[in-house]
Amino acid sequence: MNILLRHVLERLVRQGSLLVTSPNGATDQFGDGTGVPAHIHIKTARAERAITIDPMLALPEAYMSGEVDLPGGGVLGLMRIVFQNIGDAAGIDTAWTRALDKARHTFRRFQQINTTQRSRRNVEVHYDLSVDLYRLFLDDDLQYSCAYFPRLEMTLDEAQSAKKRHIAAKLQLEPGLRLLDIGCGWGGLGLYLASSFKVDVLGVTLSGEQHAVATERALSEGLAGRARFEIKDYRELGDRFDRIVSVGMFEHVGVNHYKTFFNTCARLLNRDGVMLLHTVGRSGPPSVTSAFVRKHIFPGGYVPALSEVLPAIEKAGLIVTDVEILRLHYAETLKHWGKRFAANRDKARAVYDERFCRMWEFYLAASEASFRWQDLVVFQIQIARKNDTLPMTRDYIADGEKLLGLHEMAHSGQGQRAAGS
Known part of the structure; x- marks a missing residue:
């Protein structure tokens, strides 16, 4: 695993257990070892470099191409670990992340010119x-x-x-x-x-x-x-x-x-x-x-x-x-x-x-x-x-739903009786 990716993962993953298998076959563990582990297998050096530079896009794209597998926990397990630790990421390269966030906000309007x-x-x-x-x-x-x-x-x-x-x-x-x-x-x-x-x-x-x-x-x-x-x-x-x-x-x-x-x-x-x-x-x-x-x-x-x-x-x-x-x-x-x-x-x-x-x-x-x-x-x-x-209160919403449910239940019952006759 390259030094930069290792550094980011060490700083990011403080809770839970994340296993990362590198292209050379070595497996490293990050986090405190608690909970159900998630496992990423990065198969190529190209994917490892891309994930280091732009993980939010490169990781799913590498998964799409088969250059990354998630043998333990799947996508949901991986995202649980990431979101569990995301608050701790505030201390990582704070100036760089703030600048990146500002740039993303600036350009989002150009990305949403939906004529x-x-x-x-x-x-x-x-x-x-x-x-x-x-x-x-x-x-x-x-x-x-x-x-x-x-x-x-x-x-x-x-x-x-x-x-x-x-x-x-x-x-x-x-x-x-x-x-x-x-x-x-x-x-x-x-x-x-x-x-x-x-x-x-x-x-x-x-x-x-x-x-x-x-x-x-x-x-x-x-x-x-x-x-x-x-x-x-x-x-x-x-x-x-x-x-x-x-x-x-x-x-x-x-x-x-x-x-x-x-x-x-x-x-x-x-x-x-x-x-x-x-x-x-x-x-x-x-x-x-x-x-x-x-x-x-x-x-x-x-x-x-x-x-x-x-x-x-x-x-x-x-x-x-x-x-x-x-x-x-x-x-x-x-x-x-x-x-x-x-x-x-x-x-x-x-x-x-x-x-x-x-x-x-x-x-x-x-x-x-x-x-x-x-x-x-x-x-x-x-x-x-x-x-x-x-109406002035929200009671009509629950009342309306209840009436609709009873009507649909009665209608369904009539249909079932007709089908069985």
Whole structure:
């Protein structure tokens, strides 16, 4: 192991146990030896040099190429050790790390210039992957966002259904309302709301793959007259809506465009309208997107702090009526996704290749670790244009969820009896 990498690891890893096998076959241990050990096997000198210079990007890339293996603990175990010790890293080359952080903050706006054309290209990288891949690890409704776990023992499908009920209750829906779903994915939420509440849904996406699936689902479920989907940027819309919902899309807006996003929502939302924004966020101060995620997973993406979002809402003339922070719910969601992906890994490799599978494994596990041991959370921000549009207390949310759950349970029971008759 080269001297510089050894020095960094000795200073960084104070708690836990990290084993590092170098290209020459020698294995060193770092930390106090407590807990479940994590093990990195660096196979090539090239990978070792790259990790020394830029570990946040080089380590996942070396794992993707097979130049690094994680025989003990996997990605999740490694990230647990890193995050367990990250606070102690403040003493390592403090001046250099502060300068690097400042540079990253300076350049993050250039990395998030998400014009309409650039947003379409960014979406193609991730969301125009084959739906066959996503079917391998998502729930039956293809919900590619944080589930809601009132009980940890819930299945993924149960938790995603609970998420849809939770969002619907906050939207205070009535038959005949016009609803806009910004970033509609494969149509699951929009179709659920159209079917359950008889609202008229327009879902917009920049993904051709998602649009095709959502449109086919609307036809097959007999909802084409009530739910339609278009390939369109939200900035191009001109109609007005009674309700707006956006789940898992705001992370792709970019900090440069928050003013535009909320000004557009204010323009599209009727006077008595309600909006629900569901987005990944951070409980800490503003930060930057990791180099690995920015390059390989979500180009142009950014996870905001609440302090970056609320001022943009206020300046757009909108009123924040409720904020809920979902802690650990996404960690549990990603845990389910990771297990499902692992169980279907051979099928994923048949769709893409080994390098892609290793990239996806790193992405899912590192994301789970960030929600479990770092400052990533999920914001659900309810927004209105008038302060008397919604009830004065939050009781209506729980009441609405309960009624929806009973209705769905009764409907499911009727379907099971009909199938058995």
